[in-house]
Amino acid sequence: MLEASHITVQIGQATLLSDVSVSLKPGEVVAVVGPNGAGKSTLLNVLSGDQKITQGEVRLEDKLLTDYSRQMLAKKRAVLPQQSSLAFPFSVLDVVLMGRSPHLDGGAETEKDYRIVHKALAATEVEHLAGRIYTTLSGGERQRVQLARVLTQIWDCSDPGYLLLDEPVSALDLAHQHSMLKLVRKFAEDGAGVLVVLHDLNLALQYCDDVWVLKAGRLTADGKVDKILTAQLIENVFDVSVAFVSPDELSGRRVVISL
Amino acid sequence: MPFQKIKHSQWLLPLLLSSLIATIFLAVSVGVVPLEIKQITAALLDGAGLSSSIEYSPQQAIILFDIRLPRVLLGAVIGGGLGISGAAIQGIFRNPLAEPSLIGVSAGAALAAAFTMVVTSQLVTAHFWLLPIAAFVGGGLVTWLVYQIAARSSTATTGTLLLAGIAINAMAGAGLGLLSYLADAQQLRNLVFWTLGGLDAANWNSLGLTGLCVFAAAFGLIRLARALNIFSLGEAEAGHLGLSSSRLKKQVVVLVALAVGASVAVAGIIGFIGLVVPHLVRLIIGPDHRLLLPASALLGAILLVLADMAARLMIAPAELPVGILTALLGAPFFLFLLLRQKQRL
Numbered sequence: 127m128l129e130a131s132h133i134t135v136q137i138g139q140a141t142l143l144s145d146v147s148v149s150l151k152p153g154e155v156v157a158v159v160g161p162n163g164a165g166k167s168t169l170l171n172v173l174s175g176d177q178k179i180t181q182g183e184v185r186l187e188d189k190l191l192t193d194y195s196r197q198m199l200a201k202k203r204a205v206l207p208q209q210s211s212l213a214f215p216f217s218v219l220d221v222v223l224m225g226r227s228p229h230l231d232g233g234a235e236t237e238k239d240y241r242i243v244h245k246a247l248a249a250t251e252v253e254h255l256a257g258r259i260y261t262t263l264s265g266g267e268r269q270r271v272q273l274a275r276v277l278t279q280i281w282d283c284s285d286p287g288y289l290l291l292d293e294p295v296s297a298l299d300l301a302h303q304h305s306m307l308k309l310v311r312k313f314a315e316d317g318a319g320v321l322v323v324l325h326d327l328n329l330a331l332q333y334c335d336d337v338w339v340l341k342a343g344r345l346t347a348d349g350k351v352d353k354i355l356t357a358q359l360i361e362n363v364f365d366v367s368v369a370f371v372s373p374d375e376l377s378g379r380r381v382v383i384s385l
Numbered sequence: 386m387p388f389q390k391i392k393h394s395q396w397l398l399p400l401l402l403s404s405l406i407a408t409i410f411l412a413v414s415v416g417v418v419p420l421e422i423k424q425i426t427a428a429l430l431d432g433a434g435l436s437s438s439i440e441y442s443p444q445q446a447i448i449l450f451d452i453r454l455p456r457v458l459l460g461a462v463i464g465g466g467l468g469i470s471g472a473a474i475q476g477i478f479r480n481p482l483a484e485p486s487l488i489g490v491s492a493g494a495a496l497a498a499a500f501t502m503v504v505t506s507q508l509v510t511a512h513f514w515l516l517p518i519a520a521f522v523g524g525g526l527v528t529w530l531v532y533q534i535a536a537r538s539s540t541a542t543t544g545t546l547l548l549a550g551i552a553i554n555a556m557a558g559a560g561l562g563l564l565s566y567l568a569d570a571q572q573l574r575n576l577v578f579w580t581l582g583g584l585d586a587a588n589w590n591s592l593g594l595t596g597l598c599v600f601a602a603a604f605g606l607i608r609l610a611r612a613l614n615i616f617s618l619g620e621a622e623a624g625h626l627g628l629s630s631s632r633l634k635k636q637v638v639v640l641v642a643l644a645v646g647a648s649v650a651v652a653g654i655i656g657f658i659g660l661v662v663p664h665l666v667r668l669i670i671g672p673d674h675r676l677l678l679p680a681s682a683l684l685g686a687i688l689l690v691l692a693d694m695a696a697r698l699m700i701a702p703a704e705l706p707v708g709i710l711t712a713l714l715g716a717p718f719f720l721f722l723l724l725r726q727k728q729r730l
Contacts, residue, residue: 279626
């Protein structure tokens with residue numbers, strides 16, 4: 127379990143998070159939603175260990191995050207930042223292969239690493255781009271390549287691995303938004319704990335178990351996505367009037383629409 | 386698709402190495418007193434204790450062993466050091482337009498040497514070795530300063546390093562300007578030639594010392610190749626993959642300072658080798674540092690040996706400072722890269 131308790135993050139005068147307690151369990155997909163500037167990325171950075179915490183603590187499998195070495199952490203959790211830039215024109219295969227580097231321990235890549243990379247490329251539907259230069263790809267293609275890289279990092283984790291994904295579908299077309307979320311859903315079913323920052327509440331409803339709702343640095347609500355996401359809450363948090371509809375074709379699933 | 390592996394261009398390093406050896410032979414043979422390749426070979430064999438039947442004069446042997454060979458080899462060592470340093474610095478700044486002199490090591494070393502030249506000129510006349518030592522100290526001080534900035538926090542960004550380099554270069558530039566203002570005519574001439582950069586101070590001692598530093602630095606940098614690859618994903622991303630960015634930055638800064646400081650100590654500021662060479666190599670074999678670093682060392686060596694050969698021949702029997710030549714060729718190349726990069730944005 128990846129657990130943050132009573133997290134407060136202050137930078138200068140600004141309070142980015144105040145007294146947030148959350149936990150991410152293996153096998154579940156959690157959506158983090160909230161308006162721009164609510165602290166979603168900050169919370170993700172706290173859980174990844176990138177963000178200095180003013181108060182509170184983060185534990186991974188009951189051990190303080192700060193007690194892990196970078197190398198140990200890299201074998202257990204992978205992080206997809208919102209934006210990634212590549213400094214030099216590496217090929218797609220090279221980029222995805224870098225995801226395996228925590229497992230190499232200074233040695234060369236083995237057949238197994240290539241097999242995993244190959245599977246990740248296929249899973250994120252970028253296999254045909256393997257030989258292309260990363261910097262020449264479109265935004266959506268890059269996002270899928272980065273997702274492939276991140277997935278290879280915890281592909282064959284024996285203990286539960288954790289995926290922290292900051293807006294992983296922001297540049298993707300409709301079909302790929304769904305296929306990529308199905309893919310991370312499958313990772314969760316295989317035992318990983320997955321955190322996704324999302325803006326599309328319908329994607330959260332469709333693919334996530336739990337939801338954490340942030341507003342102005344505070345955790346406004348958290349729990350089962352079906353229970354938490356109500357018209358009232360969405361109006362309070364996002365200041366938008368919405369309604370839920372449930373067409374027969376969806377057999378009970380709800381869809382949120384703005385009014 | 387089967388398990389496609391990264392195709393390393395295996396042919397490149399052997400090709401560059403043999404080109405370097407050929408270039409060295411060529412550069413040793415040409416000059417005011419020409420030496421034939423077979424005479425060079427014979428003299429080298431004699432030197433190794435193996436006699437041969439080919440005739441050469443004692444003057445030719447002196448020119449070969451005391452003048453040309455140390456100079457050409459020094460050019461190879463310095464060119465190699467600048468080439469690999471350029472590749473590593475570009476990797477750590479995540480910017481293909483970065484250059485070793487960017488972190489201020491060249492300028493710091495040159496300032497300390499210039500200070501010694503002007504302020505303690507009598508001592509320098511008596512003890513010629515003061516100059517290289519001063520350059521080492523200057524380069525080392527700047528390294529320490531940059532190191533402190535890099536070590537200040539684990540979140541020291543490359544931007545911080547870049548700005549520190551600009552500030553250090555500005556300070557060193559001001560110091561050099563002040564020293565030229567204070568210098569007398571002879572000192573000013575020495576200063577100018579120092580800042581122009583040249584290999585005419587080559588001898589076996591300077592070659593040995595510089596060679597040791599450059600080889601140590603190159604060995605250390607090549608070991609960091611895979612880390613530099615991962616670093617190109619970004620500092621945060623590299624951290625998520627288990628890499629300590631701040632440690633990598635410190636290591637590269639120190640190793641580059643060692644190579645560049647040693648080079649400036651003996652040859653002054655020779656610019657643009659560190660910029661042009663990694664670019665050319667990347668064009669041929671791509672950005673993988675495991676190949677880029679050694680290939681940049683070899684190509685840097687070849688280019689500086691060739692440039693120095695041209696500098697010796699162009700206005701013979703006088704010599705052009707090789708730093709002028711590399712700047713003449715390198716600066717337009719830099720502008721070309723700038724324009725090209727702007728177009729892509």
